[in-house]
Each structure stands twice: as C-alpha cells, then as structure tokens.
Amino acid sequence: MTLISSFFRKYSISPLPIPAQWYALPLRLIVGFGFVEHGYAKLARGPEGFIAILHAMGMPFAEVLGWATIVVEIVGGLLVLCGAFVPLAAVPMIAVLLVAIVTVHLPNGFSSIKLMSYDAAGAHFGQPGYETDLLYLAALMALCIGGAGPFSVDGFLRRRQAY
Secondary structure, eight states, X not given: OHHHHHHHHHHSSSSOSSXXXXXXXXXXXXXXXXXXXXXXXXXXXXXXXXXXXXXXXTOTTHHHHHHHHHXXXXXXXXXXXXXXXXXXXXXXXXXXXXXXXIIIIGGGOSOSOOEEEEETTEEEEOOOOSHHHHHHHHHHHHHHHHOOOSSOHHHHHHHHHHO
C-alpha cells in the first residue's frame, strides 16, 4: 500500500517531478508542426487556390495576404519548432490566427469538431469553430511567457548571453 500511495502522491499533483521548462517541448513540437503543415498544404494545393479563397471572402490584397500567410505559417512554424526567436515569431502567427478566427471560424461557434452524421462512408463533420485557434494562441502565449525550453535556440542564446 505504501508503494502505491507514494506513487500517487508523487505523480498525481502538478507539477510533475520533471524540470519545469520541459513543458515547452511538446508545445513547440505541436504548434511548430501544425503551422508548417498548414502552410505546406497551401503550397502543395497551389497558392493560387488559397489566394482565390481570400479573394472570394472579400479580403483586400488577397495575393499579398495569401503569400504572407503561407510564409508566416512555414517560417513561423519552423522557428517555433527550433525554439528560435519565439516571441518575435509569435506576433505574425497570432495575427494569422486572429484573422482566421474573425473571418472564418467565428460564425461556426466554439467547437472544432462537429459530428453531423455517421454512415457507411464514415463520420461526416460540420465546419470547424475557433477552438483550435484558441489552443494555438494559448500555446504561443505560454511559450512567450515561459520560454522555449530545452533544446531551443532561444535557450542557447540566453545561456550564451549570461557569460
């Protein structure tokens, strides 16, 4: 009984007995990869398709905004993955998220997963809401406030600056 009790006492209360800065690593990996993947998808499908969508939405300077979004997603995602200049990279990334929330996701409500039906072809989902965008925003803010953590360029530069 003492072994089980000791285990629960040690691992059931936050924070876990792990160095605090390690929280940043899974955040960097998912946020960085997510942004790179979204930017790459726009490139792979052809940037003109995304630009046409922006134009259809009535966005001004659709071509400039389209390319800027792709660059922000890919470059910003890579910077976050590497933990490099995270607060600086986060600013345009946050702008992209806020624009996506206001122009696309807000009318769809909060939930990102809207199971509409299920049949022999599988699950059918409705339009995603702004939930995932808020999660990305929270993760970026956490990385800006708490730092990029271990195995990061920011951490290396901070250690080097201390000398």
